[in-house]
Amino acid sequence: MREGMLIADRYEVTAAIGPGGMGEVWEGYDRRLDRRVAVKFIRRTGLLGEVDYEQAVRRFAREARVTAKLEHPGVPTVFDLGSHDGETYLAMQLVIGRTLKDVIAEQGPLPGAWAAAIGAQVCSVLATAHAGSMIHRDLKPSNLMLCPDGSVKVLDFGIAALLDAVDLTRLTTTGQLLGTPAYMAPEQFTGEELGPATDLYALGCVLYELLAGQPPFGADHPFQLMRRHQQQAPPALAPVRPDLPAALAELVGQLLAKSAPERPAHAGEVYLRLLPHVAEGAERTGGSAVAQGPTRPYHYPLGPLPVLRAAPKPPSGPSPAPQPVPAGGGAAAQALQRQQQDVVELVGEGRVTEAGEVLAEAVRAAAASLGPSAAEVVDARLALARVYLLAGDHRRALAVQQELLPDLARHYGEEHSLVWGTRRSIAECQSAIGDHARARAELRELVAARVQQVGPADSQVRELRAELARLEGTGR
Numbered sequence: 025m026r027e028g029m030l031i032a033d034r035y036e037v038t039a040a041i042g043p044g045g046m047g048e049v050w051e052g053y054d055r056r057l058d059r060r061v062a063v064k065f066i067r068r069t070g071l072l073g074e075v076d077y078e079q080a081v082r083r084f085a086r087e088a089r090v091t092a093k094l095e096h097p098g099v100p101t102v103f104d105l106g107s108h109d110g111e112t113y114l115a116m117q118l119v120i121g122r123t124l125k126d127v128i129a130e131q132g133p134l135p136g137a138w139a140a141a142i143g144a145q146v147c148s149v150l151a152t153a154h155a156g157s158m159i160h161r162d163l164k165p166s167n168l169m170l171c172p173d174g175s176v177k178v179l180d181f182g183i184a185a186l187l188d189a190v191d192l193t194r195l196t197t198t199g200q201l202l203g204t205p206a207y208m209a210p211e212q213f214t215g216e217e218l219g220p221a222t223d224l225y226a227l228g229c230v231l232y233e234l235l236a237g238q239p240p241f242g243a244d245h246p247f248q249l250m251r252r253h254q255q256q257a258p259p260a261l262a263p264v265r266p267d268l269p270a271a272l273a274e275l276v277g278q279l280l281a282k283s284a285p286e287r288p289a290h291a292g293e294v295y296l297r298l299l300p301h302v303a304e305g306a307e308r309t310g311g312s313a314v315a316q317g318p319t320r321p322y323h324y325p326l327g328p329l330p331v332l333r334a335a336p337k338p339p340s341g342p343s344p345a346p347q348p349v350p351a352g353g354g355a356a357a358q359a360l361q362r363q364q365q366d367v368v369e370l371v372g373e374g375r376v377t378e379a380g381e382v383l384a385e386a387v388r389a390a391a392a393s394l395g396p397s398a399a400e401v402v403d404a405r406l407a408l409a410r411v412y413l414l415a416g417d418h419r420r421a422l423a424v425q426q427e428l429l430p431d432l433a434r435h436y437g438e439e440h441s442l443v444w445g446t447r448r449s450i451a452e453c454q455s456a457i458g459d460h461a462r463a464r465a466e467l468r469e470l471v472a473a474r475v476q477q478v479g480p481a482d483s484q485v486r487e488l489r490a491e492l493a494r495l496e497g498t499g500r
Contacts, residue, residue, distance in 0.1 A: 025040075025065055031052070031113055034054060034055055035053070035113075038050070041062065048064070049065075053378070058377050058378060060118045060417075062100070062118045065114075091181045094152055094181075098176060100116050102116045102117075119177045120171060120457075121170050124168045124169075127165075127170055128165060128234065133235055133264075134234045135317075136267070136301055137303075138234070140301035140302045141318040141319040141322060142176050142230075143234075143294070144295050144299055144302060144322075145318065147227070147298065148295060151295065159219065159223050161223070162207075164226065167179045167180045173320065176318060205246040205253075206229065206249060209222045209225035209284070210283075213250045221284035224291065225284075227294070228240075228279025229280070231279065240280060254282065258280050260273075269304065357394065357398075359386075359389070360387075360390040360404055364386065370382065371414065380412050380415055387405055387408055397434070399435060406428060406432065406446070425446050425450050426450060439477060447466065447470055448488070450466060451467050451470065460495050467492040467495070
């Protein structure tokens with residue numbers, strides 16, 4: 025695959041995301057429904073051992089069917105399965121967030137409440153999968169995504185097994201293990217029957233790593249890992265995490281029991297045993313931790329809701345003095361105007377993502393001819409930020425607005441409504457992508473400046489304070 029390819033006359037691949045269990049994953053754009061998607065392809069080389077391609081295609085199709093059956097907010101939605109030029113692809117929901125592998129690498133051991141909240145969300149997915157006679161078989165931090173709203177997505181059901189299927193072999197035709205050794209249950213190494221308890225063991229490994237900063241077992245070779253999973257007791261959590269409730273450490277130990285019958289009975293039991301630690305941890309760490317992390321879905325169900333407010337008023341007073349137009353600038357300005365009209369039509373048709381791509385290219389071309397600070401280009405950059413916001417692309421909107429703000433202030437003045445609105449939108453974008461610390465700092469500055477300008481009774485001051493209180497966990 026390569027950037028810019030059009031798949032099945034519908035999905036345009038835009039950027040490589042990374043390898044999947046059996047293929048490569050790209051960010052894409054669905055031209056029909058004007059939305060960003062993830063598009064996954066099978067690799068013809070580098071498959072599990074020497075598994076032939078047709079078998080890989082069958083397993084890939086099974087992943088699509090298994091994932092599509094799991095109607096759960098913790099599982100990415102499957103949109104389409106098909107083939108293009110002999111290559112099998114899977115189009116699904118694009119998940120924005122960070123894998124738990126990256127979270128652990130950046131933050132180290134997590135608060136007990138965070139680990140419990142993550143584990144409970146995973147248990148909710150597992151309970152749904154197990155009720156449908158499915159087991160994941162490859163649960164690990166790199167297959168778990170923590171989203172900016174605190175929700176957790178379980179990814180890559182590529183080697184999930186149907187419990188009533190006939191292909192419950194744990195090995196490929198060449199004898200290579202299916203799964204990731206650092207998180208595999210003892211029965212996955214020995215050829216015993218697999219079941220829901222297999223996923224619970226992997227969950228125990230994940231929880232242990234979330235709390236200790238490293239998996240329960242490490243080794244340089246898979247066979248060393250295999251022996252340790254089968255024979256060695258995991259190191260106790262208490263010495264490295266004395267702050268943890270004894271019941272939480274005990275639960276992790278039970279999940280890591282060598283024998284499947286010694287583990288908790290089912291994912292629903294683990295879910296219920298984890299929930300008290302979510303609430304207790306939130307009380308100890310304070311409300312701000314609730315607002316930012318994976319405990320938030322338990323305290324702000326499907327929220328917080330977006331703040332509805334009036335759009336910034338159009339500029340009032342005299343227009344800014346136009347800058348000198350470079351030679352050939354008239355043609356460039358006219359081209360920008362025509363392209364902006366095309367963008368308006370695309371937005372009117374609901375093709376907002378495509379509109380953003382068209383306008384971004386138009387802004388780049390105009391900035392090269394007229395300069396990024398030319399009045400026409402400044403207005404087009406502001407329009408681009410608004411199109412990105414309409415498309416729900418807060419990261420791109422944030423980048424555009426941060427670069428735009430100084431030019432906007434020079435053109436209209438520091439106290440103009442467009443400048444205020446852009447600063448507030450920057451804070452909202454920062455909050456939407458999970459950068460709550462910068463969002464709070466920006467809102468505090470806005471509140472202080474607005475109070476000094478118009479007084480504390482201003483309606484915008486009240487709205488800003490309410491948003492700040494929500495981010496600080498003292499309000500909603």
